[in-house]
Amino acid sequence: MDLLDLIDLIQALTDGVLFGTTYALIGIGFTLIFGVMHKINLSYAAASIGAAYLSLVLVNLVPAPIVYLGAALAGGVLGWLIYLICFRFIPLENPLATLMSTVGMLLAIEELISHLTLGMPQNYPALFANSNLEFGSFFLRGDLLFIFFLGCAAMFALTMLLKRTKLGLATRAVAQQATAAQLCGMSVSATNGATFVIAGLLGGIAGSMAGAAIGVLSPLMAMPLTVKGLVVTVIGGLGSIPGAIIAGLMVGGAENLFQFLRGVSERDIYVMLLLFVFLTLKPGGLFAAPGGRD
Amino acid sequence: MLELQQLSRHFGGVKALDQLSFEVRAGDIHGLIGPNGSGKSTTVNLISGVYRPTSGLVKFKGKDLGDLETDRRVHLGISRTFQNIRLFGNLTVWQNIWAARVVRSEGLKGFRERWLSGASRAKEDAELLLSFGGLEDKRDVLASNLAFGEQRRLELIRAAASGSDLLLLDEPAAGMNAEEINDLELRIRELRKLGRTILLIEHHMELVMSVCDCITVLNFGRKIAEGMPGEIQQMPEVKAAYLGSDLPTAA
Amino acid sequence: MDFYLGLAQVIGIHSLLGLSAWCVLHTGQVSLAQGGFFAIGAYLAGMLTSMFQWPLGYALATGAVSACAVAIAIGFPALRIKGLMLVVATTAFAEIIRLFFFNFKWRVAGPEGLVGPDGSLGFGGIRYFPANGWSSFELNALIWSLVAMVMVLLAWLDRSRVGTMWRAIGEDELAAQCAGINLTAAKVSAFGIGGAIAGLAGGIFAHYATHIEHGNFGILLATFAIAYPILGGLASLWGTIIAVIFVQGFLLEGLRFLGEWRSLLFGVLIIVVMIIRPSGLLKASLGMRGRLNKAAREPEYRRDQAKSGTTDEVHHA
Numbered sequence: 021m022d023l024l025d026l027i028d029l030i031q032a033l034t035d036g037v038l039f040g041t042t043y044a045l046i047g048i049g050f051t052l053i054f055g056v057m058h059k060i061n062l063s064y065a066a067a068s069i070g071a072a073y074l075s076l077v078l079v080n081l082v083p084a085p086i087v088y089l090g091a092a093l094a095g096g097v098l099g100w101l102i103y104l105i106c107f108r109f110i111p112l113e114n115p116l117a118t119l120m121s122t123v124g125m126l127l128a129i130e131e132l133i134s135h136l137t138l139g140m141p142q143n144y145p146a147l148f149a150n151s152n153l154e155f156g157s158f159f160l161r162g163d164l165l166f167i168f169f170l171g172c173a174a175m176f177a178l179t180m181l182l183k184r185t186k187l188g189l190a191t192r193a194v195a196q197q198a199t200a201a202q203l204c205g206m207s208v209s210a211t212n213g214a215t216f217v218i219a220g221l222l223g224g225i226a227g228s229m230a231g232a233a234i235g236v237l238s239p240l241m242a243m244p245l246t247v248k249g250l251v252v253t254v255i256g257g258l259g260s261i262p263g264a265i266i267a268g269l270m271v272g273g274a275e276n277l278f279q280f281l282r283g284v285s286e287r288d289i290y291v292m293l294l295l296f297v298f299l300t301l302k303p304g305g306l307f308a309a310p311g312g313r314d
Numbered sequence: 315m316l317e318l319q320q321l322s323r324h325f326g327g328v329k330a331l332d333q334l335s336f337e338v339r340a341g342d343i344h345g346l347i348g349p350n351g352s353g354k355s356t357t358v359n360l361i362s363g364v365y366r367p368t369s370g371l372v373k374f375k376g377k378d379l380g381d382l383e384t385d386r387r388v389h390l391g392i393s394r395t396f397q398n399i400r401l402f403g404n405l406t407v408w409q410n411i412w413a414a415r416v417v418r419s420e421g422l423k424g425f426r427e428r429w430l431s432g433a434s435r436a437k438e439d440a441e442l443l444l445s446f447g448g449l450e451d452k453r454d455v456l457a458s459n460l461a462f463g464e465q466r467r468l469e470l471i472r473a474a475a476s477g478s479d480l481l482l483l484d485e486p487a488a489g490m491n492a493e494e495i496n497d498l499e500l501r502i503r504e505l506r507k508l509g510r511t512i513l514l515i516e517h518h519m520e521l522v523m524s525v526c527d528c529i530t531v532l533n534f535g536r537k538i539a540e541g542m543p544g545e546i547q548q549m550p551e552v553k554a555a556y557l558g559s560d561l562p563t564a565a
Numbered sequence: 566m567d568f569y570l571g572l573a574q575v576i577g578i579h580s581l582l583g584l585s586a587w588c589v590l591h592t593g594q595v596s597l598a599q600g601g602f603f604a605i606g607a608y609l610a611g612m613l614t615s616m617f618q619w620p621l622g623y624a625l626a627t628g629a630v631s632a633c634a635v636a637i638a639i640g641f642p643a644l645r646i647k648g649l650m651l652v653v654a655t656t657a658f659a660e661i662i663r664l665f666f667f668n669f670k671w672r673v674a675g676p677e678g679l680v681g682p683d684g685s686l687g688f689g690g691i692r693y694f695p696a697n698g699w700s701s702f703e704l705n706a707l708i709w710s711l712v713a714m715v716m717v718l719l720a721w722l723d724r725s726r727v728g729t730m731w732r733a734i735g736e737d738e739l740a741a742q743c744a745g746i747n748l749t750a751a752k753v754s755a756f757g758i759g760g761a762i763a764g765l766a767g768g769i770f771a772h773y774a775t776h777i778e779h780g781n782f783g784i785l786l787a788t789f790a791i792a793y794p795i796l797g798g799l800a801s802l803w804g805t806i807i808a809v810i811f812v813q814g815f816l817l818e819g820l821r822f823l824g825e826w827r828s829l830l831f832g833v834l835i836i837v838v839m840i841i842r843p844s845g846l847l848k849a850s851l852g853m854r855g856r857l858n859k860a861a862r863e864p865e866y867r868r869d870q871a872k873s874g875t876t877d878e879v880h881h882a
Contacts, residue, residue, distance in 0.1 A: 110840055296657065
């Protein structure tokens with residue numbers, strides 16, 4: 021392999037890692053909800069795409085950054101709605117029921133989007149699409165760089181929220197011991213709802229990032245994003261945010277690398293195989309949640 | 315029958331068990347006591363195979379159990395009950411006992427039992443156990459619907475259903491009233507008469523002093539005393555371990 | 566009339582799919598891999614009859630056995646993964662299978678040109694039934710006799726020691742182990758049997774549809790597969806069948822007049838059913854609570870986390 025091919029390889033890897041922040045955010049969303057409620061919200065990625073769709077309303081009215089903000093806010097609202105519909109009224113001891121209800125929600129969101137847009141992909145604004153940082157034949161795509169920094173900003177804000185605010189403390193308390201948290205005066209349902217809102221905000225950003233990177237929004241994006249998001253969550257360790265971040269970047273990079281090496285139709289096979297490699301070597305994920313002693 | 319040699323189990327920096335050694339003789343009812351956190355449950359988990367030792371051995375009938383899986387240990391002859399009851403909640407009382415009993419007829423030995431003497435032998439055993447536990451009229455009730463005392467009895471007979479030579483009882487008296495404890499004591503004695511060896515982990519001093527032949531006392535994962543009930547009650551280390559309160563004498 | 570016969574065929578095929586998931590769910594493993602085994606059975610059986618002129622019986626059997634073998638191979642590593650991780654892992658597995666067939670091309674010369682799987686274009690020309698003059702009625706008879714056979718098999722297993730062991734494991738793995746039950750044998754066998762049934766269903770599906778493609782075998786199908794036993798209630802086999810009839814018959818076909826809004830309503834309906842009757846339409850489920858709450862463990866800690874202290878549901882005695 022000569023130098024040019026090597027540069028192309030690194031290019032593919034870098035682009036992938038930069039885009040991987042999207043997967044990282046989705047992974048964080050899944051893991052947040054799992055960490056607090058020990059449930060998986062299968063409709064999360066679909067809601068994220070949905071939030072991006074909702075922000076389309078703003079497209080010709082405000083500059084692009086506000087559109088992304090709009091997507092985040094829409095995501096937060098959607099997150100709360102999903103909590104209300106799929107989780108609030110189903111007994112906690114019945115994880116299968118909530119799993120199924122989120123599946124139902126996933127179907128509903130996908131179908132709703134398809135109907136309202138008549139199945140036509142919608143263009144989504146991207147920032148810095150045409151400016152790149154060039155280093156000879158290697159360049160850092162401007163739009164991907166922006167997404168990367170946007171993602172990092174979101175993660176930083178999340179960390180601040182979790183570590184420095186009362187809400188963050190409540191989230192962590194409820195995650196560890198819901199009954200005791202209640203006895204300390206925390207409202208479990210309010211905290212859970214808030215967690216969904218926070219995850220929704222992240223998801224909205226992720227959805228808009230995905231739209232910006234690809235240039236269009238389409239309901240077909242929901243399923244692959246869901247699957248990749250789940251893969252990221254599992255590789256990172258259920259309940260671990262740092263794990264989701266690292267795994268997200270890794271999956272993003274690996275995905276693009278596989279695409280470069282083997283083409284787009286085989287790419288996902290290898291991503292799944294990567295998951296299995298991890299499950300065999302480290303079944304708990306990169307940062308497994310600690311097991312109880314007694 | 316059972317021998318622990320220098321058994322240690324660490325969880326990260328915490329030494330749950332530290333070089334524990336003791337022996338349980340066949341046919342004995344052997345008590346294992348100690349304050350909370352002294353390592354009693356860890357010991358049971360190590361013997362039954364739920365945990366693996368960090369160092370040291372568990373020897374059963376002279377053989378080192380090593381890395382043997384929990385279910386294989388049951389077939390060798392060790393069964394246990396749980397401190398927080400772990401019944402098969404959605405199965406009936408009968409099915410709970412049956413699940414443990416039917417597993418015995420596996421392999422060649424089981425083949426003979428099933429086809430030559432028929433499944434009736436297993437059914438008989440299960441019926442016997444059902445009446446032993448006093449649960450005949452509850453046989454079709456779901457385990458999760460039983461009263462607490464009945465659940466504890468079911469745990470006991472389910473463990474006995476495995477036909478094991480060594481029964482590990484993990485705080486079987488927890489939450490019981492005086493009458494239930496008397497019942498429990500009778501059942502434990504009955505099981506010993508039927509040839510089982512019993513390792514009893516308990517907090518209930520009266521029960522322990524009354525029923526045990528020999529007692530090992532743990533504190534902070536180490537053995538601090540061992541002997542017959544009468545001796546144990548006199549030992550200052552034991553009293554100190556329980557924060558200086560005097561131990562009640564046997565009833 | 567033909568319409569109803571066709572509907573009955575679909576219900577039959579989905580019943581088999583649901584029964585295969587019932588099997589695996591009994592041991593407490595939530596597996597979204599049934600769609601993958603379905604696909605293996607479909608492609609293999611289809612290829613054997615259309616490309617190599619095998620008789621239907623052998624083709625179906627081979628499809629089922631192969632799916633079973635793959636299921637057993639998957640079953641072993643799946644032992645180390647619990648709860649939600651297993652859901653994700655099995656989803657990923659099913660996706661791999663789907664993507665494999667998306668890329669799979671193998672065509673041979675047939676009586677009317679090339680026949681065989683053609684990657685993303687799918688696999689057409691599985692014309693065993695039309696070519697051999699099977700009527701709709703006969704097809705139904707075949708499908709439903711297979712359903713009956715599988716139900717009898719599963720009912721027999723359920724009553725036997727195998728069933729008791731499966732249920733015990735589904736209730737509490739640790740307690741089951743401490744009662745002497747061999748987890749590996751039981752869980753892998755459940756996986757294998759479930760895989761075989763799904764493979765059989767797939768084989769029939771391929772011949773019923775005459776044209777299959779990777780999109781048929783996506784996550785949606787896998788979700789249907791576990792939805793049937795969950796909606797119908799795990800306690801009885803009939804629950805699954807009734808759930809299939811309910812979903813396929815009433816929901817999808819009965820709501821035909823709603824046209825394209827059917828799927829949306831289906832999604833909404835699932836949500837509603839789960840809110841109103843979380844344990845399924847028929848009797849309560851088999852102790853699945855706590856099962857999905859367990860994250861995977863490090864191999865060193867073999868003990869499950871203590872059960873959550875929430876109150877159990879009340880059953881009819």
